[in-house]
Amino acid sequence: MLNSILDKNYPETVEIIEVGPRDGLQNEKEFVSTEDKIKWINQLSHTGLKYIEVTSFVNPKWIPALKDAEEVVRNIERVPGVTYAALVPNHRGLERALEANIDEASIFMSASETHNQKNINKSIEQTFPILQEVAKESIAAGKSVRGYVSTVFGCPYEGQVSIENVIRISETLFEMGVRELSLGDTIGVATPLQVQKVLDTLLRRFPADKLAMHFHDTRGTAMANVLSSLEMGITKFDSSLGGLGGCPYAPGASGNLATDDLLYMLNGMGIQTNIQTDKLLEAAQFIQEKMNKTLPSHTLQACSIA
Structure with missing residues (x-):
């Protein structure tokens, strides 16, 4: 039995995509000052992370927590x-x-019609031409484009989501020119076997290096789902430092997979990320203090006990 576990072909390196400054803060009632957002992102920039999603340019009336997007990015x-x-x-x-x-x-959209309507206020078909325009203009301006598909593993309104929907939307987004697609477990319902079944289907159509996984830990399965994804050859994962965040249009969607917890597991498995644990934890403690509440990551809690 031990030999079969050790024989699993895990990747040597993994890229962690930090989404805390956007996905982590977007649903918070307590506004984090622009100055503190900038300080936090600057700290994250020196941890070894290679990708940080810093904010959202959604209309500020819908996401008031990120109303300072321009000022943050500029500074x-x-x-x-x-x-x-x-x-x-x-x-x-x-x-x-x-x-x-x-x-x-x-750019982002949902795999389920109802969640797309709640999140974007448009049908899936109405969303395609809007995202096509964004992708085309971004690429023309010399910017790359990343795509998000939400509710891949379940919808708060419709329940199970058709894999055919996920495939159709993924194909359409790739046709628009996205360089990578993040597959979201928006409400944290996925289980390891489900993740492997979905990936088994998708990896027959798309290369593993074009896919990333975005798990929420609503039911405590996020890390197990990462392990399943690693076994399927996925090497890119979205996460939020401290476990901050949740979807504002998905009732019951608690925090994202915590970056610090993910890093702990990967380090223990000998998988390289080039992220410095001490600097990452300093950044986690900084934003926890600014949020004035205990963040849900297990690593932060363990550090406070120690």
């Missing part, structure tokens, strides 16, 4: 080799994002 300290990305919903959002000089635009 962060840019570290060479780090990509600074932002969520961009439409043409107007892209104009703002390009003026602030983001490195990459993230």
Whole structure:
């Protein structure tokens, strides 16, 4: 039995995509000051992370926690080799994002019709041409594009989501020119076997290096789902430092997979990330203090006990 475990072909390196400054803060009622956001992102930039999603250019009336998007992007300290990305919903959002000089635009939609309506206020079919315009203009401006598909493993309104829907949306987004697609377990319902079944289907159509996984830990299965994904050859994972965040349009969706917990597991498995644990934990403790509440990551809690 031990030999079969040790024979698993885990990757040598993994890329962690930090989404805390956007996905972690977007649903928080307590506004984190612009100055503190900038300080936090600057700390993250010196941890060894190579990708940080710093904010969202969604209309501020919908996401007031990120109403300072332009000021944040303009004033962060840019570290060479780090990509600074932002969520961009439409043409107007892209104009703002390009003026602030983001490195990459993230476009997003849902695999379930109802969640897409709740999240974007449009049907899936109505969403395609809007994202097509954003992708086309981003690429023309010399910016790369990343795609998000939400509710891949379950929808809070419709329940199970058709894998055919996921495939159709993924194919359409790749046709638009996205360089990578993040597959979201928006409400944290996925289980390891389900993850492997979905990936088994998707990896017959798309290369593993074009896919990333975005897990929420609502039911405590996020880390197990990462392990399943690693076994399927996935090497890119979205996470949020301290476990901050949740989808504002998905009732019951608690925090994201915690970056610090993910790093602990990968380090213990001998998988390289090039992230410095001490600097990452300093950044986690900084934002926890600014949030004035205990964040849900297990690693942070263990550090406070120690």
